[in-house]
Amino acid sequence: MTVVRRGFLVVLLLLVAAGSTMLADAAPPPSLQQQVERWASDIGAPSMAVQIVDSEGLVDDASSGPEAGAPFVWGSVSKQLAAATVRGLETDGLLRDATVVVDVLPQAEHLLGDPQVTVGDLIRHTSGLPHDVSVTDDWTRRESASDAVDSMQQPSSIGPRGTFRYSSLNYLLVQAVVEQVTAGQYAEAMRRYVLDPAGASGTITDPDAYTAAVPDGHVPFFGTSRSVDVGVDSAGLGYGYLAGTIDDLGRYASWRLGNLGDPVATDTGHGTAYGDGLYNEDIEGHDVWWHSGAVPGYYTYVALVPGEDRAIVLATNRYGEIEAERVASVGRNVTTLVLDGSASDLPSSMAPAVLGVLLGLATVLLAASGWSVVRGTGERSAVGAIVRGVAAVVVGGAVIVGAVIGVPALAGGTLSAMWLWAPDVTVAFWVLLAAVFVATVVVVIKSAVGYRKLRSRTAEG
Template structure:
C-alpha cells in the first residue's frame, strides 16, 4: 500500500518518506518538539506518541503524549514495537561479529547456513547481499510476519522453499526475507540465540538493555497497538514472530531507541564503515540497514518501520552530531504516508528546514471509492430483482444458458482475479490484509460479496425466465 496502496511494512514507508507528497504540502511554523508531537498525535489520531533528539553526549530533547494500548500515560519507558527499524540493529550486530572474525560480509550464506539452500535456490548469495537487499529475495509478508512462530530463524529458513518472484542476486529489492536469513546467519556463526548476540554486540554497548527480544517478555510487556477502522480506531493485539527479531519485531521504549541512536551516531562519526551502499532507485542509498539521503543539505542515515499497530523512525545526522527517534502506537497502510511524514518532519525540525503539514490520508478516498462500487452493484442487483417480481420476459433456453454461463465466468474471473492480484498490487495476501488495513479488508470482501450477489440474481432471473416460458 502507501504510494501504491501497498504494504512491507516497511518498503512502502521507505518509499513514502522519499516521495513528493510531503514536499508539496503547506509549510508551517517551526514548533518545539513537544508541540510538534502533540500536534502530530492529534492530526493522525495516534493514541500515544514519543520522540527524542539525541547527540553523542545523550538526550537533547524529549517529548511524549497520549496513552498506550492499556490506557497508561506514555513516558520514556513505554514499550513500542520497532518494525523495520530492527534491521539496522541486525546489520550492526553483523558488523560487530565481523570485527571479531566470526563472519565476513563476503561469506556465502549457504556456507554459514546450509539450511538456506532451498530458499536461496542454489544462488551464490553473500552476507553483504542480505544486508543490502541485493540477494534477489522478494518482499513477501505472507512468509514473514508469522505471529505463530516461536522457533529460531535458522529453523524457519530450513522450512522455506524458493519464494515466488525471486530473482538472481544483484539488483536492489527491499525485502524483510533478507533479514530473516541474516538473523539465521547470526545464530549460526555464534552457535546460539540471536538475542544473545544482539545484546552482547549492540544493546549492552549502547546501554539499551531493556529492549524486548524475548517472546515471553514481549507478550507480558508490550501493549496492544492500534489501527484506523473507518471513523474510529481498532485495537491491534500485536503478535510476535521469534524468527523476526532481525527484520521487524524488536520492541522497546523511546529511551531504549534513543540510547541505541546515540551509540550508532557515535560510531558513524568515528568512521564506522558503511560498506558498499547501493542505489535504491529512489534518490537514496542503502547500506548496513540504513538508507542514506541528502536532506536539508546534510547526509542523513535513516530507516522507518511498521508492524500492524505500530510505527517507528530513526534518523542519524553525523555532521550535525544529532539523531532523532520517533515511536507511535498506530499504523494502517492507507495512512502510511501521514505517519511517514511525521518522521520526515522530525528530521526537518532538527535540521532547521521546513516542517510541512502532514498530507491527507488516502483512506477516506479509497474507502469511499470502494463503497461507491459496492452500492452500485447492490443497486444493480436490486433492479434485477425488481424486474423479476414484475414478471420479466420469458427466456429461450439457449439465451439463458449463454447468459448464465457468461455471468458465472465473469463473476468468477473478478473474484479470483481480485484475490490473486492483491499480493502484487498491495504487497499483502488477502489473509494478511486484516492486520494491516482492517477497514479496507472489510470493504474488499464486501465488494466481492456484491459481485457474487449480482451474479446470483442474474442467474435466478434466467432460471425464472425459463420457468415462465415453460421450455
C-alpha cells in the same frame, strides 16, 4: 478637517497592520512538544514519543498520550541493529561481509537463486529475494530463524543478485547466520555488540517478555481506530520484532551516531542508497542515514545525521498500510524540523478515497441488482437464458476468484495479512465481492425465471 481625519485613520490602520505582521513574524515557532501533539492528533495516534539525541545523550524530547512511555514495536528499525551485530562479529573475526551465506547456513541454499550470495548481499538487500509478508511476520512462530529457514519454500519471484530489492527475508537470513556463528544465540550477540554498549538494556528480545510487556497497537478502521494484538515472530528479531521504550531507542541512536562507521551502500534506484540497515539520503543539504519500521499498529523511525551530531527517534502506536505515507511523513517532518526548523503539512489520507471506491462500487452493484428484481423479468428462450446465466457465472466467478487471488498478491501478502494491516479495506473488499456474488445470483435466477415464463406461455398457447 474630514480629510485630515481620514488620512489619520488610514495611517493608523497601516501602522496596526504592520505591527500585527511584525508580531506574527516574531512569534516563536511551535515547540517540539506542540508539534508532536499536533501530529499525534492528525494521524489519530493514541500515543507518540520523540527524542532528539546527540552522541552524548538526550537533547530534547516530547510525548503525547498515556502509553508514550510503554514499549513500542520497532518494526524494520530492527534491521540496523542486526547489521550492527554483524559488524561486531566482523571485528572479532567471526564473520565477514564477503562470507558466502551457504558456507555458514547450508540449509538456505534452496531459498537463494544464486549460491554465491554473501552476508553483505543480505544486509544491502541485493540477494534477489522478494519481500513476502506471508513468509515473514508469523506471529505463531517460536522457533529460531535457522530452524525457520529449513521449513521455508523457495520464493516464486527471485530476482538477480546485485540489484537492490527490499526484503525482510534478507534479515531473517541475517539472524540465522548470526545464530550459526554464535551457537544459536542471536539475542545474546546483539546485546553484546549493540544493546549493552548503547545502554539500551531494556530492549525486549525475549518472546515471553514481549507478550507480557507490549500493549496492543492501533490500526485505522473506517475513520476511527481499532486495537490489534501485536504478536511476535521469534525468527524476526533481525527484521522487525524488537521492542522497547523510546528511551531504549534513543540510547541506541545516540550510541550509533558514534559507531556508524562508513557503511558500504548500494543504490536503490529511488534517489537513496542502502547500507547496514539504513537508507542514505541528502535531506535539506545534510547527509542522513535513516530507516522506518512498521508492524500492524506500530510505527517507528530513526534518522542519524553524523555531520550535525544529531539523531532523531520517533515511535507511535498507530499504523495501517492505507495511511503509510501519512504516518511516514511525520518522521520526515521531525527530521526537517531538527535540520532547518521547517515542517510541512501531512499528506491527505488515502482511506476515504479507497474505501469510497470499494463501497461505492458495492452500492452500485447492489442497487442495480435490487432495481433489476423490482423491474421484473421478461421471457427468455432456453439458449438466451443459458447464455446469460453462464456469462454471469463466468464473469462473476472470474472477478471473485481473481480478486481473492490477485489482490493479496499485489499487496504482497495473504487475506489474513490484509486484515491485520488494513482491516477496514479488507471489510470493504469483502463487501464488494459479496455484491458481485449477489449480482451474479440475481442474473442467473432472472434468466431461469424468464425461461420458465416463456415455457408457461407456450404451454398455455
